[in-house]
Amino acid sequence: MWIRRLFIKAKKLLLPLLLLCIALFSMVSCTSDKILAKPQDTSLEFWVTEKVTSEDYKDHYSVDDVFGAYKFFGKDYQPNEITEENSDIQPKHCVTYTVTAYPDYSSNNGKFDTVTRIEITDPQVSVYGITCDSTLQDFDKTLKKLGCTIQDKGLIHIATYGKVKIALASYDENKTLTIWVEVTNKQGLNF
Numbered sequence: 001m002w003i004r005r006l007f008i009k010a011k012k013l014l015l016p017l018l019l020l021c022i023a024l025f026s027m028v029s030c031t032s033d034k035i036l037a038k039p040q041d042t043s044l045e046f047w048v049t050e051k052v053t054s055e056d057y058k059d060h061y062s063v064d065d066v067f068g069a070y071k072f073f074g075k076d077y078q079p080n081e082i083t084e085e086n087s088d089i090q091p092k093h094c095v096t097y098t099v100t101a102y103p104d105y106s107s108n109n110g111k112f113d114t115v116t117r118i119e120i121t122d123p124q125v126s127v128y129g130i131t132c133d134s135t136l137q138d139f140d141k142t143l144k145k146l147g148c149t150i151q152d153k154g155l156i157h158i159a160t161y162g163k164v165k166i167a168l169a170s171y172d173e174n175k176t177l178t179i180w181v182e183v184t185n186k187q188g189l190n191f
Contacts, residue, residue, distance in 0.1 A: 033162060033163065034161060034162025034163065034164075035048070035049050035161075035162055035163055035164055035181070036146065036148075036161045036162070036164045036166075038050075039126075039127055039128050041126060041128075041129070042125065042126055042127050042128075043124070043125055043126070044074075044095065044118065044120075044125065044127065045074060045075060045097075046097055046115045046118070047115065047118075047179075048115055048116060048117070048118060048164055048179055048180060048181050049102065049114060049115065049116070049163075049164075049181055050114065050115045051113055051114055052099060052113060052114070052115055053113065057070075057072050057097070057099075059075060060072040060073055060074065060075055060097075061073045061077070061078040061079065063079075063090075063096060066098070068100065068105060068189070069098050069099060069100045069112060069116075070098070070099040070100075070112050071096055071097070071098045071099070072096065072097055072099075073094055073095065073096055073097075074094065074095035074096070074097065077091060077094040077095060077096075077122075078091075079091065090121075092121065093121055093122040093123065093124070094121055094122055095118065095119070095120050095121075095122055095125055096118070096119045097115050097117070097118055098115070098116055098117035098118075098119075098180075099112045099113065099114060099115055099116065100112050100114060100116045100183050101113065101114065101183070102114035102116050102181065102183055103181075103183065103184060104183065104184045104185065104186050104187075105183060105184070105185045105187070105189050106185075106186065106187045106189060110189070116180060116181050116183050117178065117179070117180040117181075118178065118179045118180070119176060119177075119178050120132055120176065120177040120178070120179075121174075121175070121176050121177075123175075125177075127166070127177060127179065128142055128143065128146060129142055130142055130143070130166075130168065130177065131177065132168070132175040132176055132177040133175060134168065134177075136152075136157050136168060136170060139157055139159070139168040140152075140157060140159075143159035143161075143166060144159075146159075146161065147161055148160055148161045148166070149161075155169060155170055155171055156168065156169040156170070163181045163182065164179065164180075164181055165179070165180055165181070165182075166178070166179045
């Protein structure tokens with residue numbers, strides 16, 4: 001008889017505990033897969049995790065010396081000059097896109113088909129109202145409103161929303177706004 005009462009008590013405790021575990025698990029898994037939507041008020045051609053083909057950037061200038069990825073300038077940009085070693089000298093104001101396999105370098109049989117990084121040094125390009133000339137305080141305020149968590153690392157602030165990270169780096173006159181998603185390398189591929 002006491003065994004039966006113990007079983008009933010355990011059964012009553014087990015169900016709420018199980019429901020709590022399921023709720024916590026689903027909250028953690030939902031937030032980690034979130035991707036910030038491409039802002040409507042931006043002049044960026046592509047957005048992180050966007051699938052692209054070589055046709056999408058065939059009229060863009062390709063950046064050399066990138067291992068494990070394709071990197072190209074935004075449509076209206078090109079390098080200032082090319083050195084004797086065939087290295088590109090990036091203009092002061094530009095946008096570059098990096099395309100890799102995603103979410104892992106081995107995804108899609110290693111086919112580079114997803115924008116995984118965007119670097120902006122052109123103050124005319126806005127993302128959620130933020131440019132590379134914005135203050136770190138404006139960056140924090142704007143991206144917190146979008147639900148991002150902010151890391152203050154001094155001269156660089158990093159906003160995180162699910163899988164997307166946005167950083168504003170302010171080094172004297174060199175300011176860069178970078179948007180990226182992490183790409184894993186589970187098979188340890190060497191490029």
